Amino acid sequence: MEAKDVLKNYQNFAVIGVTTNHEKYGYKIFKCLKELGKTVYGVSPIYKEIDGEATFPNLSAIKNPVDVAVFVVSPKFGSDYVKECSSLNIEKI
Template sequence: MSPEEVLKKYKNVAVVGISEKPDRYSNIVAKYLMDNGYNIIPVNPSIEEWNGIKSYKDLNSVDKPVDVVDIFRKPEYVTDIVKQAIGKAKVIWMQEGIINEEARDVAEKNGMYVVMDKCMKKELEKLKQK
């Protein structure tokens, strides 16, 4: 699998660490994905909703199908997020600047494809230019 294949195949994206602040990159990326046909599942314990969509406190509380977990958290939190995604998600996507080898190992050992240190928005923009 490749990041391009992930973007073509999967549409249900849990955005962990999403912000309701419009200038935050998590918000910008999620809005772009939503505007391009993706179903956004906001995950942030400090907000009730994002863009009119119910927000979940963590991945364990998400009660809908998740294909991709797009992570906007510091690297030290990523392994715990990956553990919550086991049996729930097919792909772990760590945004630009987020690198956690342990989390990648845990995800891959549990059958998930991992994208690390790449932006979903930028990768989708490249795909749309093809």
């Protein structure tokens, strides 16, 4: 499935590795998805909020459904999030 199809067919996104740094992709992707009208959950064990919106320390803390998990983290952390996606039945990563 191509990125445009994911954007067309899914509404709820988790951005893993969201950051307050406006120059980094974790922030840019978060903002872009918001601007597209998507429901976006920021996931970061470091930041408590991004632009006044609460973030989550991990995917399990999100109580609403997540259709797609977007990874913007180092591969050394990514495998743990892949396992968490699997346990939460998040198939699109």
